[in-house]
Amino acid sequence: MGKLVRDKIPELIRASGRMPTVRVLNDNEFAEALHDKLIEEVAELREAATSIDCLAEASDVLEVLKAVVGLHGFDIDDVVRAAAQKATDRGSFADRLYLDGSSHTRGHCGG
Numbered sequence: 001m002g003k004l005v006r007d008k009i010p011e012l013i014r015a016s017g018r019m020p021t022v023r024v025l026n027d028n029e030f031a032e033a034l035h036d037k038l039i040e041e042v043a044e045l046r047e048a049a050t051s052i053d054c055l056a057e058a059s060d061v062l063e064v065l066k067a068v069v070g071l072h073g074f075d076i077d078d079v080v081r082a083a084a085q086k087a088t089d090r091g092s093f094a095d096r097l098y099l100d101g102s103s104h105t106r107g108h109c110g111g
Helices: 009-015 027-047 051-071 076-090
Strands: none
16 A cells, blocks of 8 residues: 655655656545545654654644645645634634533523
8 A cells, every 4th residue: 555755755766776656646536645644744743752853743744734725725824824813713722721621501590
């Protein structure tokens, strides 16, 4: 089973003396492969042992995210703007809040 790779990976494989087997994905295959790749890269980000590893893995996540939003006609600047708007509307994660749950409150008439 193969996986989505960066554009220059086949060239690097050839330079090492091996012969890669690659194909170009259609739109549906590409979208699915990107989502699989995003999950893979996020898992690697979670496992990053050092700050430098975290930065490297975050850059991989960003590259895949750029491709995902590109499928929908957006670019990373659009994502940054949407994130800023969401932070304005709903907040960010600066306060490190963790919601353990919520409950309904009763009105004055027992309802």
